[in-house]
């Protein structure tokens with residue numbers, strides 16, 4: 001408990017915190033209280049007073065108002081402010097990483113990695129602030145110039161999930177900020193304290209510049225905050241991370257009002273292991289992807305396709321390795337797997353395993369809740385002779401389905417036959433197999449790797465997936481374009497008015 005107090009103190013958190021902020025904290029009068037629970041012990045850490053309708057209104061109105069000033073600041077100047085945010089995050093990497101671990105349950109190395117991901121994202125956005133380029137086109141008309149430019153969009157709604165409580169915010173926030181947007185963040189109610197801590201850091205930076213209303217926070221139930229946000233015409237873009245079911249609802253609500261959405265929804269990620277693969281490498285990658293974060297990444301490995309010639313050997317090695325996974329307090333060194341996030345997650349794990357048995361899967365390792373306080377389960381391996389329906393669903397827990405194949409083409413077909421399309425990988429030393437997996441007839445996912453697991457992507461690439469994963473792209477590459485509006489401009493500097501496509505329309 002003293003550890004907990006030190007982490008909270010380091011980040012300026014109290015035992016009861018406000019859940020709404022525009023730079024200045026608001027005290028919502030009609031909101032409930034959400035208690036953040038330590039998944040390692042089941043004990044409360046601290047609580048947050050949730051935003052009510054009035055607080056939401058105040059926050060969005062401020063974000064909309066602040067946009068007018070923020071959008072006129074030169075993008076590189078906005079980049080300088082994001083640079084300061086990155087520097088502040090460097091200073092608090094240790095306590096913030098510990099808070100992520102305390103509140104969410106991922107091991108400390110991953111908690112720290114998550115803060116590093118925020119820092120990387122800030123660095124990326126600083127560079128980007130000088131590279132929000134639009135191309136120039138050759139006009140078909142004489143003495144005409146044509147080009148594209150990008151304008152800030154407005155207020156961006158960020159709805160993030162418990163499993164990456166701060167990194168995914170930064171994917172959106174760092175880009176939105178340099179693009180000239182203001183934002184309203186609705187974090188998961190399972191991880192409200194990390195959000196309050198990050199908001200405090202933003203406030204520190206923005207106060208230095210006499211700015212407020214750029215980075216804003218509303219912690220509250222989906223029915224109060226989320227519903228308002230997705231239906232709010234003042235919010236032209238909603239970036240949503242969560243389940244496919246909720247994502248469909250968000251997408252429909254935004255589409256109905258011609259708003260945009262970025263959807264980062266369920267995955268059902270797989271690795272294919274070819275006979276010529278480096279099996280030591282494959283084993284390590286499988287362990288991190290399937291057991292890391294207790295299987296609670298959207299990129300976690302759910303399905304493993306093993307070539308029949310190496311299947312028995314790999315399964316034996318995997319079972320042995322699973323037996324030596326250290327499970328326990330994620331803040332302690334030497335631990336590789338912490339708890340699931342809450343009791344509901346345990347129920348989902350148990351329900352999935354009931355279905356596994358009903359549908360003919362064989363549990364060859366794990367399969368039970370661990371008898372200790374908190375929300376711990378055994379990492380589980382299920383061997384299948386075919387891809388049963390439960391293996392086509394995403395269960396946010398460490399359950400790995402192992403299938404065997406003889407032909408790479410057939411394995412790719414089964415790989416692609418699920419509804420989700422986030423991350424995928426092949427392990428092989430054959431150029432032909434690798435290129436085939438990456439070709440048009442290969443993986444249909446947004447992320448496809450060779451000799452690297454499905455999880456743990458760098459921020460430099462665009463992150464997201466196809467099909468029911470939602471199609472959104474966040475973080476690196478040109479993901480920034482969704483946070484701006486594109487304008488095509490044509491300038492006539494002649495004294496004539498030639499029409500495009502050779503059309504004539506001359507008035508006598």
Ligand code: UN1
Nearest residue numbers: 164297298299455456457
């Ligand atoms: C998520 O689980 O929602 O590639 C994001 C990864 C991390 C991000 C995961 N960089 O596993």
